[in-house]
Amino acid sequence: MALPHFMSISTNIPTNIDPQTGNTRLPHTATMPTTQKWNMSQALTLNSNPSTQQNLKTEYANFTDELHIKHAKKLNEVKHSFSKVGEDPLEGLAMIDAVQRLGIDYHFHEKIDEVLQRHYTKINTHTCVDNYDDLYEVSLRFRLLRQEGYYVTAGVFNKFKGKDGMFKEKLKQDIKGLMGLYEASQLRIEQEDVLDDAANFSSHILSSWVKHLDHHHQGRNIIRSTLTNPYHKSLARFMVKNFIKDFNGINGQGNVLQELAEMDFKLVQSIHQREILQVSQWWDNLGLAKELKFARDQPLKWHMWSMAILTNSSFSEQRSELTKPISLIYIIDDIFDVHGTLDELTLFTEAVNRWDIAALEHLPDCMKISFKALYDTTNEIGYKIYKKHGRNPTESLRKAWATLCNAFLVEAKWFASGHSPKAEEYLKNGVVSSGVHVVLVHVFFLLGHGLTNESANLVNDIPELMHSVATILRLWDDLGSAKDENQEGHDGSYVEYYMKEHQGCSVELAQQHVHNMISDAWKRLNKECLHPNTFPASFKIATLNVARMVPLMYSYDNNHHLTDLEEQVKQMLYGSVSL
Structure with missing residues (x-):
């Protein structure tokens, strides 16, 4: 089965753009719409209202059965597609990258491990020679393997350095590769100088692209998002809304993954809403x-820790x-x-x-x-x-x-x-x-x-x-x-x-x-x-x-509010991700 290009957002980033003109178009990155002021205290008050609690319980019972059936059917479709990943090494890696960024990878642990184990075996037996000169593929393989606990030597990036010990000049034009390299460098451990160099080199060049590209340029936000929210140091579930919009904008043929991600988001959201009711009731009863009038009263904020951790x-x-x-x-x-x-x-x-x-x-x-x-x-x-x-x-x-x-x-x-x-x-x-x-x-x-x-x-x-x-x-x-x-x-x-x-x-x-x-x-x-x-x-x-x-x-922020966190709470509990 040939994997379409939409399976990885980065594979659609052009590898050559003139930083002086910025003429080449990149995929669109949608941003969160401007919304009215909202805070977590209001949400907790709303959830604590008995009539609201009953309405949420009724709505949960009415829609989850049907959604579970549709979700199970779509999940089987994706698992079937995953099982047919071909021999192209990048194909399986791109599929893993996509399901992780869409926040649905927990459904595919066995398949992900199977694909990565195959890559790890090839590396250890020195049979992994596919596109060894491709910075993006080497970076993606390195990152995915290390994320799953496989030790891969950072020496795989030495090939991209010149005799002077610096990363090669031609890489400055490879935006996709640089983004992959920056993402890979987030997995570095102590005494890995080549990855320290990789982080500095890629962040410097990518930051330069952000400065040179027009503020309205479609790819500017994608590069900036990579720099500010690299996958390894971000919470994928919190980034789904932005990613799924990019995912849709890249290629409409990816509907099966998009639809599963949207259904999964709704199911998880309904579970979180139910949890908030439980936590609010426990806190009130306590x-x-x-x-303790002097102490903080923020159960919704505290539950965000649990939502993020598990x-x-x-x-x-x-x-x-x-x-x-x-x-x-x-x-x-x-x-x-x-x-x-x-x-x-x-x-x-x-x-x-x-x-x-x-x-x-x-x-x-x-x-x-x-x-x-x-x-x-x-x-x-x-x-x-x-x-x-x-x-x-x-x-x-x-x-x-x-x-x-x-x-x-x-x-x-x-x-x-x-x-x-x-x-x-x-x-x-x-x-x-x-x-x-x-x-x-x-x-x-x-x-x-x-x-x-x-x-x-x-x-x-x-x-x-x-x-x-x-x-x-x-x-x-x-x-x-x-x-x-x-x-x-x-x-x-x-x-x-x-x-x-x-x-x-x-x-x-x-x-x-x-x-x-x-x-x-x-x-x-x-x-x-x-x-x-x-x-x-x-x-x-x-x-x-x-x-x-x-x-x-x-x-x-300057008003001592967690504005970004409040926006994430609003999105995860009451927002939506749409195709």
């Missing part, structure tokens, strides 16, 4: 919002459960950050370490209520996991919460004493106080994949897989733009402490240093996701998704 439509129950500890992380953070005295916080931390409600006797009501919610919620989640997977994780969950509160207390003591820690001392503790470890321990046990004594013990110790993600979150949080619209606390900042240690260092230089540290953390994370690894693929994907969500969750 009663913390009424009792993208498979079959993980609905896990998403709803995951939102519970995420919510409690924010609440306990507010207790430490804006409310409790040091003596109270010390007693609260001791109670969490002892896991003893009786230890709360001399604490204020807000702490008693919060610990009771933490205690009950953790035990309930532990029991559900035990019933489903046969392993009781409560001890691991309890230890994770104790570790988090210990880190919160360290920061509270610093503030109370006026102590200014060294930047690295702050970061070491900040990795723990980020809450990432608590989230990922819950993810690990909720998924229930690869539950062995070795892996269960490993998650308790914050392994590098978790540590690198926590570093990314902590440093992003400290870049200066993360000022929560509903939080007035006394947080420290790596940038602040770094500048105190390096007298004369400007804010800009300190922030660049942090960006470099984030880049290094991504390299370590990429390495941890390669085979062999103790953790199952589903958990590694979830871990990557935490890192991918961080920029969206911590990029506040």
Whole structure:
């Protein structure tokens, strides 16, 4: 079966354009329409209304049965097409790239692995010689294999360098290849100089194209989107709307994939709407919002974490459960950050370490209520996991919460004493106080994949897989733009402490240093996701998704609002993708 060109957006990018004139047309990139002001609080209020809840339940029951039937039929069509992928090496790679970008790859894990295993075998046996000089194909193969955990040497890109060690001049005209090279460079690990060079070279040339092309040029947005949202560091589900419009505009023959993506989006959307009802009801019943007026009240925002981390439509129950500890992380953070005295916080931390409600006797009501919610919620989640997977994780969950509160207390003591820690001392503790470890321990046990004594013990110790993600979150949080619209606390900042240690260092230089540290953390994370690894693929994907969500969750505008996140919530819960 010959694969039509629409199977990959990049294959339709012309390889030769004059940067001075920009005459050659590129495929159209549709942008999000301008909409009226909308925010997550309004959405939560709407979903909390009893009549709205009943209407959503009725609509869900009425349309999902029919949609499920149509979806199943279309899914079989695509699987049939996938099974007939021909001998052309690029054909299978382009198909994988398409289903991943359309957010429907979770339906095709076995077929994707079969195709990539075939490519990996050819590389290892030195029989992969097809289009070895084609930068785009080499880049695409490299990226897809590394994304699935296969180690491919970065040396495959040395062929595209000249004798001077620089990437060849002729590549500057290969827009498709440069985009593929930039995407591939996002999978680099430490000490891969050729991929560092590839990232710098491709980003510089592609940025030059963006500057030279007319603002109304059809291809300008595609190049810019690649630079700002490379696939490996983006959440495909959040990018589907833009991609599917490009996909449709490239070639109308791709209807079968487009239709499946649209149906899948609607099904997942209906599941998310139902989850929001469940989370809203749980949060209202918990009663913390009424009792703790000083704390944040953002269950929809917190559930966005779960939606981003666990993208498979079959993980609905896990998403709803995951939102519970995420919510409690924010609440306990507010207790430490804006409310409790040091003596109270010390007693609260001791109670969490002892896991003893009786230890709360001399604490204020807000702490008693919060610990009771933490205690009950953790035990309930532990029991559900035990019933489903046969392993009781409560001890691991309890230890994770104790570790988090210990880190919160360290920061509270610093503030109370006026102590200014060294930047690295702050970061070491900040990795723990980020809450990432608590989230990922819950993810690990909720998924229930690869539950062995070795892996269960490993998650308790914050392994590098978790540590690198926590570093990314902590440093992003400290870049200066993360000022929560509903939080007035006394947080420290790596940038602040770094500048105190390096007298004369400007804010800009300190922030660049942090960006470099984030880049290094991504390299370590990429390495941890390669085979062999103790953790199952589903958990590694979830871990990557935490890192991918961080920029969206911590990029506040000048009004301290998460405008981009709010737009994504609106799209995922109430928007549509159309052919």
